[in-house]
Amino acid sequence: MEISITKADKIGKLKMLIVPMFEDIPFAKTCPEEIKDMVELRRQDGDFEGKEGQSLLLFPDYEGFPVKVLLIGFGKKAGLNATKVRCEVAVAIKSAKNHKVQEVGFYMVKELYGFAQSIAEGFVLSNYNPAKYQTGKKKEENEKKDVKKVFVVSAENNRKAEKEYERALDKGLQIGEAANLVRDLVNGPHNMVNADVMVEEAEKAAKQSNSSVLILEEKDMEKMGMGAMLGVGEAAEYEPKMVIMEYKAKGAVTKAPVVIVGKGITFDSGGYNLKPSQGMDAMKMDKAGAAAIIGTFRLLKKLGIRRNVIGILAITENLIGPTAQKPNDIVTAYNGKTIEVANTDAEGRLILADAIAYGVKKYKPDCVIDLATLTGAIIVALGERHAGLFSNDKELGEKLVIAGESTDELVWPMPIHEDVKEKVKGKLADLVNWESSGMAGPCKGAAFIEEFVGGNKWAHIDIAGTAYVKEPKKYDHHGATGYGVRLLIEFLEQI
Numbered sequence: 001m002e003i004s005i006t007k008a009d010k011i012g013k014l015k016m017l018i019v020p021m022f023e024d025i026p027f028a029k030t031c032p033e034e035i036k037d038m039v040e041l042r043r044q045d046g047d048f049e050g051k052e053g054q055s056l057l058l059f060p061d062y063e064g065f066p067v068k069v070l071l072i073g074f075g076k077k078a079g080l081n082a083t084k085v086r087c088e089v090a091v092a093i094k095s096a097k098n099h100k101v102q103e104v105g106f107y108m109v110k111e112l113y114g115f116a117q118s119i120a121e122g123f124v125l126s127n128y129n130p131a132k133y134q135t136g137k138k139k140e141e142n143e144k145k146d147v148k149k150v151f152v153v154s155a156e157n158n159r160k161a162e163k164e165y166e167r168a169l170d171k172g173l174q175i176g177e178a179a180n181l182v183r184d185l186v187n188g189p190h191n192m193v194n195a196d197v198m199v200e201e202a203e204k205a206a207k208q209s210n211s212s213v214l215i216l217e218e219k220d221m222e223k224m225g226m227g228a229m230l231g232v233g234e235a236a237e238y239e240p241k242m243v244i245m246e247y248k249a250k251g252a253v254t255k256a257p258v259v260i261v262g263k264g265i266t267f268d269s270g271g272y273n274l275k276p277s278q279g280m281d282a283m284k285m286d287k288a289g290a291a292a293i294i295g296t297f298r299l300l301k302k303l304g305i306r307r308n309v310i311g312i313l314a315i316t317e318n319l320i321g322p323t324a325q326k327p328n329d330i331v332t333a334y335n336g337k338t339i340e341v342a343n344t345d346a347e348g349r350l351i352l353a354d355a356i357a358y359g360v361k362k363y364k365p366d367c368v369i370d371l372a373t374l375t376g377a378i379i380v381a382l383g384e385r386h387a388g389l390f391s392n393d394k395e396l397g398e399k400l401v402i403a404g405e406s407t408d409e410l411v412w413p414m415p416i417h418e419d420v421k422e423k424v425k426g427k428l429a430d431l432v433n434w435e436s437s438g439m440a441g442p443c444k445g446a447a448f449i450e451e452f453v454g455g456n457k458w459a460h461i462d463i464a465g466t467a468y469v470k471e472p473k474k475y476d477h478h479g480a481t482g483y484g485v486r487l488l489i490e491f492l493e494q495i
């Protein structure tokens with residue numbers, strides 16, 4: 001998608017103009033001169049009040065004015081926030097899609113200047129087209145619905161304001177596109193997005209942020225003693241890979257980096273603790289943590305992030321076969337701890353164990369954040385809107401909560417009780433990756449991971465519910481949401 005700023009006298013060529021309206025501001029004050037009377041009549045008739053989620057299509061029939069004008073209700077200006085803006089913009093874009101208008105105008109009123117980034121995010125996120133693999137007529141029809149260009153039209157002549165929101169629009173566009181790439185990676189099935197593809201995408205992303213990349217192959221991991229990661233990848237079709245990306249910021253605030261770690265299981269069958277059919281459905285999404293880190297790395301340099309950032313991706317598949325890890329196998333992790341694999345389906349914590357242990361040993365980080373589709377139980381507990389947040393540091397946790405609120409990638413603090421920490425202590429080995437009680441599943445996952453953070457500041461974000469959804473938000477789609485990019489970028493900018 002392209003977003004560009006256009007002069008008001010050029011809008012006549014547009015097929016559709018989106019005009020935002022507020023419930024608590026007289027319509028005549030914010031809308032274009034040409035449609036003032038028309039809009040006021042619609043209000044009097046009760047057709048449109050500017051309420052959140054409301055929209056109304058008008059056909060003004062003025063020469064030199066767009067044929068279609070789409071009024072979009074933004075609710076009360078007084079209660080407006082970034083989340084609402086993204087949603088309202090999505091209502092507009094989805095309507096443009098239905099009308100197959102590939103070039104639309106957006107009437108930028110001064111009430112929205114401060115929301116330019118969210119506006120652009122809304123444009124790009126809601127314009128995402130998930131039907132990548134259709135063919136023929138269906139594909140053509142589908143592609144006709146893509147909005148190719150948005151012309152942002154300034155309601156008033158204010159060059160200075162325009163310059164400022166132009167920058168914010170571009171930032172929103174970049175963030176939206178990175179999130180859409182994450183969606184593609186997460187929606188991509190295993191026969192299309194395998195470990196090698198993930199590595200290629202990581203390399204591309206690292207290049208975009210001038211980051212160096214180190215790829216640990218199976219033999220490297222063997223030498224280094226990453227037995228937890230290798231155990232999971234034992235029966236993989238594609239060799240397991242650990243990808244390490246190093247971003248060195250210009251004018252970094254502090255030397256110690258933020259280490260972000262992503263679970264990259266390209267398919268999770270459960271292993272010998274095989275998932276039932278229903279549970280296996282959509283397990284291509286089990287790489288959403290790693291994908292979010294790839295998306296974030298695309299942006300670090302472009303957005304001038306002033307933090308040193310290390311991205312670590314643990315990439316493999318959890319399959320069955322003669323060589324596959326068996327229940328009760330005992331593996332040794334990178335930090336020397338031994339683990340009894342009581343359940344091969346609790347594989348996420350195993351691969352994160354090695355990735356995190358490596359990250360803290362090598363980089364002495366300021367903090368570590370891992371993103372992982374770790375447990376189905378977090379979906380039961382929190383649903384699809386909040387990810388589960390586990391942290392050993394109050395301040396770090398709070399910063400993530402705040403970043404979540406402003407980006408609408410919400411996280412909800414969850415506990416790790418001392419008694420739960422006992423549950424991951426092993427009888428035969430140092431640790432065990434599963435116990436049968438069925439209680440506090442997501443917390444036990446977090447407690448297990450904490451064994452590998454070496455006392456560093458750390459947060460674990462369980463994104464099983466938020467990364468891939470059945471009931472999407474207005475600007476999302478069924479399936480992958482691209483969760484994590486906005487959250488991590490906001491966090492890195494704010495700390």
Ligand code: BES
Pocket residue numbers: 268270286343345346347348373374375376377434441464465
């Ligand atoms: N990848 C799954 C978690 C998951 C489930 C993500 C549903 C998205 C939707 C993870 O590897 C897993 O299998 N977790 C087990 C943990 C259990 C064995 C302790 C689960 O949730 O059942």
Ligand code: MN
Pocket residue numbers: 268270318344345346347348
């Ligand atoms: Mn699993």
Ligand code: ZN
Pocket residue numbers: 265268286345347348373374
């Ligand atoms: Zn998994």
